[in-house]
Structure formats: structure tokens, C-alpha cells
Amino acid sequence: MDFYSFFAAIENSAIGTFVRETLNALPIINVFHVVGLSLVFGTIFMVDMRLIGLQSVSRPVSRVAQDLLKWTWVGFALAAVTGLLMFAANATTFYVNLQFQLKMVALVFAGLNMVVFELITARNMAHWDNERRTPPAARFAGFASISLWVLIIVLGRWIGYTKGFNFSAPPAGDLDLDNLFGAISLVQTAVG
Amino acid sequence: MQEFAAWLAGTGLSQTIASSLWMIPVIQSVHIVTFGVLIGALLMVDLRILGVIAKDQSLVTVTRRYAPWVWGCIVVLAASGLLLIVGEPARELLSFSFWAKMSLLAVGIVIAAAFQIHVRNNQAKWAETEMVAPATKVFAVLSFFIWLGIIAMGRLIAWDTEIWGSLSPQA
Numbered sequence: 001m002d003f004y005s006f007f008a009a010i011e012n013s014a015i016g017t018f019v020r021e022t023l024n025a026l027p028i029i030n031v032f033h034v035v036g037l038s039l040v041f042g043t044i045f046m047v048d049m050r051l052i053g054l055q056s057v058s059r060p061v062s063r064v065a066q067d068l069l070k071w072t073w074v075g076f077a078l079a080a081v082t083g084l085l086m087f088a089a090n091a092t093t094f095y096v097n098l099q100f101q102l103k104m105v106a107l108v109f110a111g112l113n114m115v116v117f118e119l120i121t122a123r124n125m126a127h128w129d130n131e132r133r134t135p136p137a138a139r140f141a142g143f144a145s146i147s148l149w150v151l152i153i154v155l156g157r158w159i160g161y162t163k164g165f166n167f168s169a170p171p172a173g174d175l176d177l178d179n180l181f182g183a184i185s186l187v188q189t190a191v192g
Numbered sequence: 193m194q195e196f197a198a199w200l201a202g203t204g205l206s207q208t209i210a211s212s213l214w215m216i217p218v219i220q221s222v223h224i225v226t227f228g229v230l231i232g233a234l235l236m237v238d239l240r241i242l243g244v245i246a247k248d249q250s251l252v253t254v255t256r257r258y259a260p261w262v263w264g265c266i267v268v269l270a271a272s273g274l275l276l277i278v279g280e281p282a283r284e285l286l287s288f289s290f291w292a293k294m295s296l297l298a299v300g301i302v303i304a305a306a307f308q309i310h311v312r313n314n315q316a317k318w319a320e321t322e323m324v325a326p327a328t329k330v331f332a333v334l335s336f337f338i339w340l341g342i343i344a345m346g347r348l349i350a351w352d353t354e355i356w357g358s359l360s361p362q363a
Contacts, residue, residue, distance in 0.1 A: 027351040031344045034224070038343060041225065042232020046258075056257055059249070067245040071235060153228070154221045161217050 007091040019089035026089060033082035037156070039075025041149050043068040050134075051142030057132040062125060099162050103155035110148040117141040200281045209279030216279055223272040227343055230265035233258040234304075234339055241324050241332040251318045255311050262304060286361045287352040293345035300338045303331060 010016055019025050049055035050064040087094050094100045121137040128134055134142075200206055209215045239245045240254040277284045284290045311318050352360040 024351070024355060027348060027355055031347045034347045035340055035343055038224070038228040038231040039235070041228030042230065042235065044232075045229050046232050046236065046261075055261075059257075063246075063248075067236060067239075068232070071239075150221075150225055153224050154218075157217055157221045157224060 004092065004095065007095040010088050011091040013088065015085070016088035016091060019085050026086065029082045029085050033079055033086065036075045036078030036080075036082060037153065040072055040079055041075075041153065043072040043075065044145060044149060047072075048142035048145045051138045052146075053133055053139065060129045061134065061138075062129050094159075097159060097162055099155050099158045103152055103159065106148050106151045106155060110145065110152065113141055113144045113148060117145075197281050197285055200278060203278070206278050206281065209275065216276070219272050219275050219279070223269060223276065223346075226265045226268045226272065227346075230262060230269065231339060231343070233261035233265070234336060237262075238332040238336045242329055243324065250320070251324065252311060252315050253319075255308065259308055266301065284349065287349050288356040288360045289345045289348040289352050293342055293349070296338050296342045296345060300335060300342060303335045303338070307331070307335070 011020075019029065046055055047065050047068050050057070050059075050061055056064045117138070121135070121141055128138070209219075236245065236258050237255055240247075240249075240251055246254050348355050353363045357363060
């Protein structure tokens with residue numbers, strides 16, 4: 001079985017079909033994906049900023065990491081599960097989408113950066129835990145992590161703007177001014 | 193309002209943003225990255241209030257460390273949000289999600305400001321007290337979910353009619 005038919009099978013699976021065909025499932029899953037990714041990015045950002053030396057410098061690195069990183073994993077779990085559900089619903093479309101492919105590559109690099117940091121850079125952390133200025137390898141890890149996660153977010157957003165997706169978002173700039181004014185007066189009535 | 197929206201959609205800036213292929217996605221990406229940082233900073237203050245993290249440090253210390261990020265992010269979010277409104281006036285101003293988001297935003301900002309003013313005016317108390325009153329804990333949880341709600345409403349702008357039906361002005 002080639003990859004394309006593998007992903008077609010995922011798309012046609014019960015779960016893929018369920019997500020795709022259930023009313024409002026995709027918008028709601030997408031909301032939780034965004035909540036998950038903001039937890040991931042917000043918490044990892046603060047740890048990375050500590051590594052770079054721009055945040056919480058008077059607190060030991062290990063303490064900062066301890067405060068934040070378990071919430072990074074909570075956010076990642078939420079983003080991963082919701083991401084998999086959205087993937088399952090349109091697997092073949094994602095599979096051939098360049099922005100999606102690049103996003104997955106960036107995710108792998110973010111994971112590698114983390115593994116290298118944990119296994120090599122953080123091995124002698126006891127020596128620099130209390131230092132305001134961390135070793136170059138740690139600063140690099142922080143900088144690489146922020147860059148990769150920003151890239152992941154940008155590519156993720158970009159997927160929604162690439163052809164072949166039916167996220168039923170109203171196209172930008174496609175304004176019907178007559179309808180627009182009718183709808184504004186509706187808002188005015190609603191707001192009072 | 194009608195004149196305002198018409199004028200807004202007709203401005204040079206609006207048409208520049210709307211006719212560009214990349215401006216809206218780029219501004220949205222800046223918006224997303226920024227609210228991620230905001231959520232990280234808020235989470236740390238709220239978890240300190242709940243006594244889950246950083247119990248070795250006072251609330252004053254933790255607030256001082258993260259509050260600048262919260263306010264800095266709100267400024268960037270407002271600026272990028274305004275550009276999105278200018279670029280897509282109908283999508284934003286004619287959506288239920290947008291106005292729900294703005295209402296939650298007002299509440300979220302009031303709670304954040306009131307909390308920070310309170311901590312600033314009672315520094316001695318908060319520097320010593322490790323225990324936090326239950327009411328403060330309720331507000332911490334409430335505030336965090338309000339900000340998650342703001343994010344949710346922001347994302348739902350894209351599906352306003354599908355989600356809200358006749359509540360959506362686009363319906």
C-alpha cells in the first residue's frame with residue numbers, strides 16, 4: 001500500500017468521517033488546537049527566554065523549567081490530539097500540502113532541539129543553574145526553540161490559506177457591501 | 193457605524209491589506225504568537241495565586257516578573273487586531289464572535305488591571321502572605337478561562353454563521 005492510499009484509508013476511517021461530517025466538529029476542534037498551541041508556545045517561550053537570559057534571570061533555570069514545562073506538555077497533548085483529529089478528517093489533503101509537510105519537519109526539529117538540550121546541554125546544568133548567563137549551547141537551544149515554534153505557528157496558520165482546504169472560512173476581501181450594511185444595522189439593534 | 197464601516201473598507205490602508213496575499217496571514221501569525229506569550233505569562237501568575245507553582249516566591253515577585261509580558265502582549269494584540277479589523281472590516285465587525293470576544297476582552301482587562309493595582313497597593317501584605325484568599329483564587333481561574341474564551345471567540349470569527357446561526361449578523 002502506498003502512502004497516498006494509506007492516508008486515504010485514514011480519511012475514510014470511522015473517526016475521520018465522523019470529524020468531517022459532524023456539524024461544527026472542525027471549528028470546535030480547531031479552537032482547542034489554538035488553545036493548546038498557545039499553552040505550548042507561551043510556556044516554552046518563558047523557559048527559552050530564561051535560557052537566552054532575557055527573563056526570570058534571578059531564578060534558577062531548573063526552577064523556571066519546573067514551573068512551566070509540565071504545562072507545555074499539557075498544551076502539546078491538547079494540540080497533538082486535536083491536530084490528529086483534523087488531520088484524520090482531511091488526511092490526503094494534508095499529506096500533499098507543502099505547508100503541512102514543512103510544519104511536520106519543523107516539529108521534528110523542535111523535538112530534536114529539545115532532546116539535544118536535555119541529553120547534552122542540560123547534563124551539567126547543576127553548574128550553571130543559578131547563573132544569570134547560561135552557556136552558549138543553552139542560549140542557542142532557547143533561540144532555536146523560539147524560532148522553530150514561531151515557524152510552526154506561521155506554517156500552521158498558512159495551511160488555512162492554501163488551496164485544497166474546505167475550512168469554510170469567508171474569503172478575505174470578498175465583501176458584499178449591500179449585505180454588509182444590512183448586517184451592521186442588525187449588530188446595532190443587537191448591541192442596542 | 194454604517195458610514196464608519198464603509199469608510200474603513202474604502203480606505204487605502206484597508207485595500208492595501210485586503211488585496212495583499214500575505215499581509216492577513218502574517219498579521220494573524222503575529223497575533224497568535226503574541227497571545228501564546230500572554231497565556232504563558234497569565235498562567236504563571238494564576239498558578240502562583242492558586243499555590244501550584246513558585247511557592248518559594250511571593251506573589252509580588254511573580255507578578256512583577258510576568259505582568260510586563262501581559263501588558264506588552266495586550267498592546268501588540270491591540271495593534272495587530274486593529275490592522276485585521278482595518279483589513280477585513282466585514283469579517284470582524286459583522287460577526288457575533290468578534291463582539292463576544294470584545295466583551296470578554298473588556299472583562300479580562302478590567303480583572304487584570306484591578307488585580308495588578310491591588311497587588312501594587314498591598315505589596316507588604318502580598319510579599320509576606322503565602323496563602324491567598326479563596327476569592328482571589330476564583331478570580332484567577334475565572335480570568336484564565338476568560339482569556340481562553342477570548343482566544344476561542346477569535347478563532348470562531350472564521351465560522352461565525354456555522355456556529356452561531358441566526359445570532360451571526362452574516363446569517
